[in-house]
Amino acid sequence: MKQMRLQKIWGILLVSAVLAGCSRILDEQPRSTFTPEYFKTEKGVRGGITALYANLRWVYGQAYYYNACLTGTDEATWAQSADGNFKDMDMSGAGNITPTSFPTSIVWDNTFASINTASGIIENANSVGLSAALIAEAQFFRAFDYFLLVQTYGGVPLDLGSGELRFNINPVRVSTRNTVPEVYTKAIFPDLKAAVDQLPDAGRVKGGATKTLARLYLAKAYLTYGWWLQNPGNIPTYPEATRTDPNGHDAQWYFQQAYDMAAFAIDNPGPFALQPTYYDVHLGSNDRNSEMLLYADHTETSELYNGSSLTYGSGGAPDNFAVWMMTWNYTNIRSSSSASSWAAVSSVQRAATQDLGRPWTRMAPPIDVFTKTFADKVNDSRYDGTFVTTYRGNWDKAGISGPLYNANFMQVNPGEAILTFLNNEPATAIDYSNSVYKSNVGAGVLPGRADFVISPEGISRLRHPGLWKLGTYRTDNGGGLGQPNAASTRPFNIAEFSELYFVAAEAAVKGAAVKPGKSARELINVIRARAGKWRFDNNGNKEKIADNSAAMTAATPATIDIDYILAERSREYFGEGYRWYDLVRTQKWTALSATYRIGGVNATDHTPATVTRNIQPFHYLRPIPQGQIDRMQLSDAEKKAYQNPGYQ
Template sequence: MSLASCEDILDEQPRSNFDPSFFQTEKGLNGGLTSMYAHLRWIYGDAYYYNTGLTGTDEVTYGRDADENFLVMDLSGRGVINANNSRADRLWENAFPNINTASGIIENAAAVSTISPALIAEARFFRAFDYFLLVQTFGGVPLDLGSGELMFNRNPIRTSVRNTVPEVYTKAIFPDLLTAINDLPVTGRVIGGATKTLARLYLAKAYLTYGWWLENPNNIPTYPEAQRVDPDGHNAQWYFQQAYDVATTAIESPGPFGLMETFYDVNLAQNDRNKEMLLYADHTETSELYNGGSLTWGNGGAPDNYAGWMMTWNYTNIRSSTTQDWSSPISSVQREAVQALGRPWTRMAPTIGAITNTFADKTNDSRYDGTFTTVYRGNWPKAGVDAPVVFNANSLEVSPGGAILTFLDEEPATAITYPAPGQAGRSNVGAGELPGRADFVISPQGISRIVYPGLWKLGPYRTDNGNGLGQPNAGSTRPFHIAKFSELYFIAAEAAVKGAAPKAGQDARELINVIRARAGKWRWDNNGNVAKVQDNSAAMVAATPATIDLNFILAERSREYFGEGYRWYDLVRTQKWNELASTYSIGGDKYGDHTPQTVVRTIQPHHYLRPIPQAQLDRMDVTPAEKAAYQNPGYN
């Protein structure tokens, strides 16, 4: 990983472990700090952890080629989540070593006079960051890794004791983040480095999440069992107010951060590392060492950034013909290392409800166009196919760069003619035809587990493609975005809905309307591939309800962060998972299946926590009964 700020370069020297003496030198402490950023790539961009944050929500279900890891997360009868197949192990396995490294830095930094409080604060931020992810995912987790609570562990240990949720928040997360806010710089020491604004975002989010935990409106069980009482004597409302205050302080004192002018520019690959990005797991196309993986091939494993493959259907199966009689079919949309395409895995698929309900307004709101690839364009010349045009729907001609297959925004007034399987001159992937159109089409109600809009925002980007297809089989060399400045508005708005007293001009509706007004601004029609300078901000603001509720905020969060891994955590925090995601609709797993099926999920209270990974249980030298007690209930 290479993070450059003027002349500053975060030089990663990969290490398998850190010993105590290493942390007693300036070089050792700086190496440990660098590893704080490197460890992000083993969690974010990893497709299996990515799956745990989305599959089974109202955003995402499993795709046609899903294996057990994806099927079970859907909770729709395709298997049972257990300690072996829940891929939240990616978080557990990578967070605890990093926590121990952070504790080593914090403990030893005082002995090295050249290490500033700002550098130590980076370690404090990451220790809190990891513990916050862990407590949301698993419930209470151990603060003592072998040498005492929040101490650097120097010795192997085969036992473990889990702390309660309140202990993790009040002993680890809150103190570390408060210190980090005080000591971190306004501007990071390197591009992508920890800052006051980043720490405020996570403190506000932690306060908000803990407030919900204390309130527990739907009586969701916790583990280890604990009273919903704060050790510091505060109630849920106090924490909601703190969340609001910290978030609005960050908005008012943003440092070098802020909102991009358009939603399209937030996720446009050429704009990666923009002012809205507070934290990301970085990658680069200039060096395999600093990228953390091959620049030409990916096998589907961390630290590659390959999450974007999962919701990419196999568009390379689309066929057009170089002859009007369809005697010479070719793959007219080749696999290419560009943001609209990338490497297809078909492990995950958007639900029909996400397309039709979450993104109901596709005219004023730019976020549907800035989230999905809905038009697949011909690129056959880049694969060496010498044909000036191909024949496509209705046997009409399409030139290179023209639309081959389009997912329609709405159900058309004219009925789509879908082909019979294998019908000559018709779409081999089951897409249909409309009179006079050369592109094959699929309506929103026609998407299925095998053919669906792709996830444009996570698509790859390379500057070394030349005139060819580039390296579409490699992991993405883009950074995986983890934290965005925009979330401060959502956190403050949610806290206000939960009863926090708002400041003038910053009530829940006003905060959300900042985001909605931005969503109404267009500068580019992504799927139309043409400039579109249009400001629909007034219409977006006017359409906001006079009084917004939690469901409206959650819908806005889905429009803003669809497919980025937020959704399971949002639904678990607010205890809305069962209400919003217990059923969904999608077509089947065969080409040409355009009949939506309603699928029922069985989401039980114990699913609000993921199982402790089997690898952790196997490492523990304790009795079977103690292992059973260590595991979250419902997973033994």
């Protein structure tokens, strides 16, 4: 078989061994390189395991990968300050995805080194006396990376230079891609099964791989492969392969396996459980909670273990800077120091708090997110637990004293609402003229309200609710604005216990035989019942004790279909990076994302435009990065054949 030179794989393994971390994750000495000889020692192999966790930060929390997961779907489009990295992904003609589009290269460029590290651990583990449980961590990560690759690009190489799934120490410049069925049946399924068998119920360290995590990914892999075999939308694959399973199973068999694995994991959770309210899932002070199965970790206590500066964000990996992208420039909001004439003052200062943080204005949620996806904002707490809809004054933390005056020249004090995104269109027309009260961001005025307002129809590429769920959380602000220019020191969540309910429900909709109490509707209603429970109101910034579970479950359709599951997944995981993969797996990307509505890039833009996307079947795979193609010693015809069709 031909081999390939992959970025980050040379004669030695170049990997980051500094684990992200809150403390007790791993305690090996950080190391930047592994020589083949060092890798044959127990210390070297254990260092390789550390590197597998550290490598997560080069993908998860990396804003351009985050963009590739969301922009172009029904969850996000490009925003006012977007460059080509974001416009390319939108599929709307503002840009075009090509083999040189950076966001599509991130998975390829950051997984093969991790795969090779995992293979080195697996090969050397027995000779250094590594336990089966530690070997299983490497098997999990190798499968995890291959699963990400095959969903993104189709078939990928299993041989990195020394044979299929072997540890490679020699640089090579040729390659052959395996087919999708080969990647699943030779790499993903065997490694995940071994991980399920050998991993502990509770992680050996906080944030470590567990049986429940492996079961989730095995269930997801079964589910995704079942869809691939069935191929209801006739989406092409590459390298070309028949939609048959080498082991002789059909799609229905895999859907049943997905259901059974997910249902078993729900019933045997180990130390994991759903949080009592949706608010608790993403509350910064409650990070690394019982619902989180895997995360790319960061910390505010040490730059070494954070992996990046605690005072300034670089705008590149391994920083966790994803949430900046959907944070609009709220710092342009102005109030007045005078009660009779407009004397502009910056009333909402940039701050390192969960509702604010560093604005980049690169991505924006379309209007239908607020009018359709999150139509129920009364019973369902997930809208309030996802978005920042009220921007409150904090000028006092910047040393500005006294009250200010806002809409209608009404007095406002620190902590009070300066600008509010309304839940619905108001009965009274909003005055967006800004002729007297100049919000500076195109917000409007309603009679009797001190806060400026924007209705759902006024959401634009310039202004929109921010993402509270991923927002900055620091405990070292010292009563001031803190370090808002630093990347987030929060973990970036990758896998959540709640997804087991969605995987099982989706498999049930696809025809899996269900267990008592675990029909698709019953599984989804576990999630919806939790969504109906409130303990805090972000919009009102106050305690709210309410249980709307009965209303939420009663509103669930009697018959669940894939569209409803996808809508629920968006409500549950909006902005977390799941969406493109969900829509590609179910082949619903075109149907659900072909058009969207949003306002323009100027403060005066209050009339939504309808935008049409041009999503073609070949777009369901991302292009192989041009840099990879250029590095290989192949003929022009072979290089063309290596690239996914449509990008050649």
